[in-house]
Amino acid sequence: MIKFLPFDTSLFGYRVGKLQLGRCLPDLDSVHSQAEDFDLIYVMGKPGLVKLGGWSPISTRVDLVKNIIKSDLVKVSDFHEEVEISEMVISGNLSTSDKKELRELVFTSGQWSRFKQDLLLENQEYEKLYSNWWDTIKTEKHKVVVARISGKLVGFITFKLLRGRGHVDLFAVKGSEQGRGIGRQLMREVFVNLNACGFNLLGLSTQKANERAMDFYKKIGFHPIKETLIAHWRPGLKPQKVH
Incomplete structure (x- = not known):
């Protein structure tokens, strides 16, 4: 069991x-x-x-899905030209600045993680888990799209093909750059990439308590299909039987 x-x-x-x-x-x-x-x-x-x-x-x-439609592939009209969106080659070596900026973005993406929210985890579990993200996405053959301003990374999204559809794993925009449409443009690049591969369905998961993320996904056409409650059980603190 x-x-x-x-x-x-x-x-x-x-x-x-x-x-x-x-x-x-x-x-x-x-x-x-x-x-x-x-x-x-x-x-x-x-x-x-x-x-x-x-x-x-x-x-x-909360697991959400979205059907990609033609309007999703249109470039955001009010997108700031100084922001460069591109796919990152993950097979090569990262520069020192990219490593630092990506690490910060990774931890930003996990602020609502259950490993961050669980105050009883005292062995740096959250840090250890999210510090291994680069090896994980290379092993699982994710694609990575990044946003840069003057060469500096300000946002990223990772995704892969899974069971006939795309799936987003990590997604974040630097706090000081949020609200400028960067997240929407990063997501558009995923739509375009999947559409070119013949896929029209994209899924992702987020935490229900992350209201900002839930609102963003709703606005761009995602809808929830499943909720899963998760508990962290320490066997020394056994649950009470229900009679």
Whole structure:
């Protein structure tokens, strides 16, 4: 029932597992017994089931999708000309300045991450996870589109082809540059890229509590298809059974 997660375990330095809930609760006695081998377990499922099991939620992940239409491919008319949008070649070596600026953008993209929001994580889990992003996107063959002003990176978005559609993983614009249409133009480049490959569906996930992101995605045509409540369960703090 509880799946061992070798990557998270190696990265964090303690045993991590995942409990994906189905349509109904599993046998809690068996779950508790198996959980004794773990230090942290991600419990994921429909909001009602997670709460019924007694696990305290840390976040609600919302999965959204969008059908790409012709108007999505049109360049934003009021986009500032000093902003350069281009695809980054991830097979090469990054310059020192690109490394620094991308690192800052990566951490900006994860401000609403459950690993950032969970105050009980005290082993720099958030920093470790997001510091490994470059190796991850190279291994999984992501594409990276970046925005620059005078050569400096001010925004980026990473995406890949997954099960017949595109999927965005990381997306951020530097705080001082937000509100200038850079995020919209970065997303447009993803639409154009997918359309050229014959794909017309794009998916992504965000945190429900991130109202700014939810509003942005709604404005450009994404709609939610699924909500998943996520709890971080420390087996030493066992959930109460519901009778």
